[in-house]
Amino acid sequence: MAPKSGAQRSSDIAVVGMSCRLPGAPGIDEFWHLLTTGGSAIERRADGTWRGSLEGAADFDAAFFDMTPRQAAAADPQQRLMLELGWTALENAGIVPGGLAGTDTGVFVGIAADDYAALLHRSATPVSGHTATGLSRGMAANRLSYLLGLRGPSLAVDSAQSSSLVAVHLACESLRRGESDLAIVGGVSLILAEDSTAGMELMGALSPDGRCHTFDARANGYVRGEGGACVVLKPLERALADGDRVHCVVRGSAVNNDGGGSTLTTPHREAQAAVLRAAYERAGVGPDQVSYVELHGTGTPVGDPVEAAALGAVLGTAQGRNAPLSVGSVKTNVGHLEAAAGLVGFVKAALCVREGVVPPSLNHATPNPAIPMDRLNLRVPTRLEPWPHPDERATGRLRLAGVSSFGMGGTNAHVVVEEAPASEAPVAGELVEPGAVALPPVVPVVVSGRSAGAVAELAGRVRESAGSGGLVDVGLSSVVSRSVFEHRSVVLAGDSAELSAGLDAVAGGVPLPGVVSGVASVGGGRSVFVFPGAGAKWAGMALGLWAESAVFAESMARCEAAFEGLVEWRLADVLGDGAALEREDVVQPASFAVMVSLAALWRSLGVVPDAVVGHS
Structure with a gap:
């Protein structure tokens, strides 16, 4: 047989x-x-x-x-x-x-x-x-x-x-x-x-x-x-x-x-x-x-x-x-x-x-x-x-x-x-399944080239192909799957219509709200993480990200484990409580946990700081 x-x-x-x-x-x-x-x-x-x-x-x-x-x-x-x-x-x-x-x-x-x-x-x-x-x-x-x-x-x-x-x-x-x-x-x-x-x-x-x-x-x-x-x-x-x-x-x-x-x-x-x-x-x-x-x-x-x-x-x-x-x-x-x-x-x-x-x-x-x-x-x-x-x-x-x-x-x-075999693993570049979690209200889509003319030409090509993928996928692939050059335009879009309009503006060299264009330095830039202290908080902060990001959630769980026995509250409870966040014994460790977990998320995406600064 x-x-x-x-x-x-x-x-x-x-x-x-x-x-x-x-x-x-x-x-x-x-x-x-x-x-x-x-x-x-x-x-x-x-x-x-x-x-x-x-x-x-x-x-x-x-x-x-x-x-x-x-x-x-x-x-x-x-x-x-x-x-x-x-x-x-x-x-x-x-x-x-x-x-x-x-x-x-x-x-x-x-x-x-x-x-x-x-x-x-x-x-x-x-x-x-x-x-x-x-x-x-x-x-x-x-x-x-x-x-x-x-x-x-x-x-x-x-x-x-x-x-x-x-x-x-x-x-x-x-x-x-x-x-x-x-x-x-x-x-x-x-x-x-x-x-x-x-x-x-x-x-x-x-x-x-x-x-x-x-x-x-x-x-x-x-x-x-x-x-x-x-x-x-x-x-x-x-x-x-x-x-x-x-x-x-x-x-x-x-x-x-x-x-x-x-x-x-x-x-x-x-x-x-x-x-x-x-x-x-x-x-x-x-x-x-x-x-x-x-x-x-x-x-x-x-x-x-x-x-x-x-x-x-x-x-x-x-x-x-x-x-x-x-x-x-x-x-x-x-x-x-x-x-x-x-x-x-x-x-x-x-x-x-x-x-x-x-x-x-x-x-x-x-x-x-x-x-x-x-x-x-x-x-x-x-x-x-x-x-x-x-x-x-x-x-x-x-x-x-x-x-x-x-x-x-x-x-x-x-x-x-x-034919390719079926795979349960997520495809590289796919952040979320539609409807599985709340999508970000605005997605940045980067178009870059080695000249302003190249940026305009690429914007036209992205405009033609953007309909074949979700907005989040298009935004992610624009920085993960493509080389990023010094001449850049960033289109901030909340839906496919805004993305199309923004890309048309870049292709035509026409100013438009939500479109930022310029020339960036390549190769010499460094990144710095800024950790804010008291005052930079609000009720409900980080709860959406906690539900959407496995990396962020894992880091928050580690912080909760570290706090256990030292505090009488749980992070998941106090982050949604505006009054609790006014207490100094709550806001300081809560802000620390959120900031550290945000840093872990950025690092997982390849953004590693050259330096960190903060206060409190």
Whole structure:
């Protein structure tokens, strides 16, 4: 009997952060919207070619990443894109990038194109001291490691189109060996030299009608796309213990090579079947339990039938399967991102198992006659569908998907992705459950950047995404999950409408009550706790916090234990009694207990004083 999914193992790896910049989708939320609405970002360009183009690919804030204008100009835009993706993915994971210095965090980047080097060598641009590092593909990983002060492995992976999914495999193995304690995995691909497209066209790989018809009778090649994606990986046991939000779990993966097909670029069915079998064996789950596979799915007349035959042999017709295997390809939405394609498919699969739905695969009407879908027990969803097996939770199974990526030189990769397990631990960044305790009447939300313009731009982005979380969560994540820079605006909001209005004011540079903006000193500031004496009290002080904060309550209980036998009253009684607080023998110890407990609460949140002052 095949083992069930959902059985947690020490080798399981959690995906705790994600980011992307893709055609028609500048972020994860936009990407998911594009997928679920069946959107296509493929457009015909003025030169007649079809492409999934990345808007603003040349835009880059060099100063933010501690690069001079000359360094930035010499650096391949793929390096710059990787810096942006890595930073955003860490913040999505609730990790302040600057706090990773000195850690064994690894960086693994799938990258293959060298268009920028080709352009630079053909131009009259003089070689400089920044040229060597600017054009080296290895620097796509190394720059991020240098920026953040990381000590783990840092390497670029080039196995052609399978590069970024191979990078996921290598990162997971590094985490399992203990070589890395956290891993940042990226994939980037930008089309900067038009002759690179001409080369793929001469190979016969590109679709003349500008559509990728995966597994369809019209399959005639793919459309190129550009952009990138990034994920943050961490051992599942540690992620759950730390209260991280887990998007999905990597159960296992495998990589192999065709080992000599009929030609260098012709795929080999048995080699693809072998990588599938190895991946599910390492994942510890039966191949009949996978419900969806994100295909390599390039829509080529040769590649599609080979991939389908391997999938059908290992997964579609696996013993115990009681429904056809659903398959699809994100290349129909955004194009083939080549070295970054595998990671884009991985992010799509992660979102599918997290949300429990399967987006449509576009451009599919009539199955390829060379692919016997019924016999292979495969199907291509052409509309948004609920997860193929909605009863999985009731049977103890978690949603399970596979991701395939194959390089044109025969390097094959497959990763097994599972829904995150249910966790009773609070997710980092969630202070309270709605309705469980009284929320603060006003929440400060901090927006910061290295320039006033950066603050305004970020305020606009926060405004767009603020509706997806509670007001307290937005306020907490603004200071806990993001780096705080010297240019700052603080929006004081009592509800979502006030927050939206305040963020709009910051984005537009318009003064508004409840919004404070300025420039703070960074790095040299110190904190001082002031402990007031008699006079700084009121009836009912601290009772709400005592009920809401476990840290505060524990400290107050310790104070009560210390007072026992010395006083004839209890703190919980006198704090609500205005007359009692007028007695000197009550107010002094009561104020002491409240102040000490407040200090304990601040320290638990990371605010440790450099000095303390007080009186009485």
